[in-house]
């Protein structure tokens with residue numbers, strides 16, 4: 001078994017009286033795709049928001065095993081989680097910088113590195129070589145991800161003008177430009193046609209293979225989940241109701257019940 | 270057709286309701302004391318005009334769209350910028366440029382510089398700042414007080430005023446960090462007014478409503494522009510063997526603000542291509558996405574506020590040294606509104622757009638000073654028209670700050 005990358009322990013996130021995530025524990029491995037599935041409102045996005053620091057959970061711990069040491073994500077600010085722990089994410093309803101160009105979106109993603117290289121932009125203001133080299137490197141990294149997401153010919157277009165499927169890919173490319181250790185994808189296949197969806201699967205498998213990072217994937221499309229994930233965590237009403245390999249989870253009666261609805265009392269008998 | 274009529278009637282009614290308290294009654298000073306008199310003819314005129322105008326607007330087909338700029342205009346832009354800069358440099362030497370013209374051009378340049386400064390906050394970082402004039406005021410008072418209390422020269426005070434304004438920007442930036450959109454506008458507007466009220470009431474320091482007068486005029490490398498230079502200084506005219514003329518100072522001030530404004534512009538053009546500048550624009554586009562990429566919105570917002578304020582501070586110092594007299598009256602909310610209008614009208618982020626908007630909103634009204642109170646009416650009318658024609662501002666096209674193959 002690969003060493004774990006993310007340990008979520010007894011995580012609870014309440015909104016008033018609603019338990020969006022309820023005493024949830026699971027781990028995600030390095031070099032693995034861990035899918036989080038569940039019916040609408042199960043708490044998947046809330047879980048992501050806790051991991052990436054947008055929500056602060058009331059209880060529980062979220063630990064990321066980083067080469068620099070174990071990091072308690074629940075204590076870090078959202079931007080520090082992205083910067084220091086190397087957790088990148090995409091959003092269920094795409095959040096690009098729509099009026100900036102595709103390439104600019106990818107350069108902004110490398111802000112931290114560029115700020116350091118430019119001594120908080122001072123070196124850039126003075127036009128020092130040091131900054132120009134860093135920027136050239138950033139462009140090369142952007143070009144790499146543009147190529148891999150087949151967006152190179154749109155590089156100078158406004159991000160907001162891209163078709164929907166392209167925007168989804170751009171968001172993934174942007175997240176990858178931060179060079180994350182953990183990539184969290186919130187329904188990346190939503191709204192894609194079958195061909196785009198198949199391309200996405202290939203992209204995610206490639207990322208897993210080439211970058212060796214952990215992927216956390218929220219997905220509704222079962223063919224995607226079954227096709228590419230190594231492990232599956234099933235949520236319902238904020239609770240984990242099943243966990244295991246795709247094959248194990250598929251046959252789990254609790255999962256079938258959650259997805260197909262409760263059968264009549266009489267039938268359960 | 271009946272819809273148009275109904276709509277126009279409604280507009281007329283609203284106009285009548287508005288005009289009734291504003292135009293319809295008048296205080297009359299009579300022997301028996303004050304009494305009210307009606308001026309209902311004016312109300313009728315207002316309602317009638319609005320009704321007619323509205324009907325006309327509804328019946329006339331929509332205005333043809335503004336001619337679209339040719340696609341190659343993006344590449345023409347730097348050329349247009351250089352041409353404008355060259356014209357600005359030559360202006361004082363052109364035959365029609367008398368003292369009056371140069372003086373008005375100086376005023377327009379102040380607003381261009383303020384517009385470029387505010388553009389960093391509003392156009393790039395997307396923080397709707399309605400209290401920008403506060404930093405302008407801090408710059409002006411910093412210079413006036415530093416020069417009067419410590420006898421420092423303009424050239425020493427200028428950077429100091431910039432630093433003070435920038436610190437002030439950071440300070441005022443804090444309360445608005447957690448706010449979004451419209452709330453930022455309201456809070457900055459309040460903060461701007463607070464600064465003005467403090468200036469007005471802190472008699473001992475600022476002289477209160479009387480302001481500060483006799484502010485030191487700048488010199489050029491120690492050459493004075495006074496008719497009789499102070500002890501130990503030579504005058505500009507004497508040094509260059511010219512006859513003394515008040516025009517020299519006017520032209521000198523013009524070049525001073527031109528240099529300050531161009532420096533602001535160069536700084537902005539440059540920083541837009543640097544990580545800080547791109548982070549500003551990214552923040553304007555989507556703050557949550559910024560956070561998810563490891564960008565700390567606090568530092569990004571504060572840097573925008575601080576740097577924008579710094580340029581306002583420079584402009585304020587210049588204003589103080591040009592006028593020789595400042596008072597809180599120069600720093601009312603109206604000023605903030607005009608500067609913001611310049612930025613919005615210019616096209617939120619477009620440097621050349623801001624120049625055009627400043628010419629339109631500050632230059633034109635200066636020219637038509639004879640029209641007196643109708644100036645503001647024309648000002649408002651022009652703004653409404655432009656916003657109808659070009660809702661995104663005069664020049665709203667945005668060039669990417671970097672291209673995949675080669676720099677832009």
Ligand SMILES: Nc1ncnc2c1ncn2[C@@H]1O[C@H](COP(=O)(O)OP(=O)(O)OP(=O)(O)O)[C@@H](O)[C@H]1O
Pocket residue numbers: 015018020038039040041042043044045046047092
């Ligand atoms: N900020 C919030 N305030 C209050 N309630 C919230 C908030 N965010 C989420 N919720 C609630 O938490 C529950 C879980 O929502 P969540 O968005 O995590 O579901 P999800 O599993 O992502 O669903 P979907 O598949 O529809 O995206 C829902 O009942 C939702 O209404």
Ligand SMILES: [Mg+2]
Pocket residue numbers: 044045046092
């Ligand atoms: Mg969701």
